[in-house]
Amino acid sequence: MKSKTKFLLMIMVFILILTLSGCKYSNVQANDERVNSNSKENSIRGKEGDNKNSDIMKDFRNMVENNNEPVDLINYIDENIEKVLPEERVEMIEKLELIQEKYIEKYASELFADDYQAELLSLSEIPQLRSQSKEDIKEYLFFNEANVEKITNDNLKELISKIIQGKYRLINLEGAFYPIIDYEALKVYDKYISDELKDYIDIKAMDSNEPTIIDGSLMISFDELAERLMAVENYIKKHSEGIRCEELLRLYGTYLIFYLEGADNTPIYDEETYKIKDEVLSSYKKTMKSKDTVLSYIIGKYMNIIEENQFIIDEDIISQITVLHNEAIAKLEECK
Template structure:
């Protein structure tokens, strides 16, 4: 009978010994490299440098004064690479046994001081993949038995439903499971009278000091949305100007970072969602008066603000086209004009090479 491999088993038997071995190599190799030879007490490297008049050069990864970055020490590039490979291998081993996101985050936290930006980016990218898959499992659990009823009695609003307030949940099992969800990088939002988990990107910003500029910009975009969802229950939760600002911010990210990646795909989906809401509105927050089809003044003013403040934006230029058509039609969004709005979305999809398959 095949035994189930636990997270603790992998951590103790494979990961910790591997990292310890790598770190031991890191400490020993520099010492061996500096062992003195018979050249007047100088190392062979120092002797050769003296004989040939070789001046100090700036090593890769050092600053302009030839000084290594803080924390770099004497670690060889190959040893740094071995550490990163070991960390990634350990993470992949954990993913093989399908651990909960809280276990993966514990692993990332344990290796925080060792990871380079590229490694942290790879770890968080894989974590997000697991988190997205795990959401359905959490929802299934929350709708089994009386979990939702208990949570609704414990918390009047989603703002109250925080990790710090988890003690209000009287059911011990539900409380423990809820804490695992929080520790897995999630938060809860109230949608149509029930609590649902979403990824808490604000929580993930704690890793920003170990991330690239591109990844930090991505987290900022996603955190802005997870902090305050722009749409729920078929209504906009933010102003027209706010949704325009988010639209422009995501567009700027797409312009700056052209390489295909899961992050660019997510940003593209968010961008199209903002743009669609900006020109269509929502069922409970329309852009126009349903009785007359006349576009509201505040929407028209927001369009004008967006056009004036973003001269280089493709999205703003499309809004300019739409505004001109509305002006020529006495600001009436009739069936013909409404039916053509999809062409504007397709234009943006083509411009930025986006995937619209998940666009609602």
């Protein structure tokens, strides 16, 4: 059994990358032009339809207010999402995510009851990921849903089924499984929601499918990290008035630090020569070719500094990262 303090620390560190939740939706914003609709949907606007629609949303909001579990909300959404207005469909998915976030700690605590973790690990083939290669970690990082039927403890089987049906994944962090929101699974609602929400889910799905960092090591290449940075930058520019901009701006800042500096176990330089790695240098050169982006501008400045230092990454180079990070964030905020 892990202590609550260690659990909270681990969840906070991982969620910094995977499920940043700094932007809580105090109100729902949606533009009908951003939502796919057809004549059948528009017919809901009749008086009888309005009354029925009002009852559906009233019941849904009551479920949210009463903190019904994600699986209950999903069942209700699946049954009713085609019966409500486009903006209300967006509201449903936004509030579902809020409830999913609220239940992460509760489900994680329940997963440490009895010998639950031992049984989950026994079904996952690799009991301790830290000693494995990066390829093995990627392959065995998530609990295989096909193994649910192999769980012998009925209470655990019920819990895992409920978590998965609530559109979570179980990820192995330091030899224990924790729930994270499965944003890839939320894409089933793409045809019902706004472009802004779809783009947001696409970005979040990158990390729920393949985490950026685990145990101080980058799990993706620097080229892939650059792609994630560009996706977030494009989102901020495209949806400058969106209610998720602040959240994704923080995510961009986190990605950028990793791109400029690397991680504890994945620095951008060779640890013997302190020379910048070829992989990183190649990625920076590719990024610089992207026209009219904040990222290419910042990397261009960074490359000039690195070249002047004979491609050696020392304290003088590292000291420039905060300045470059702050400049990038300021430039992106100008887009809002």
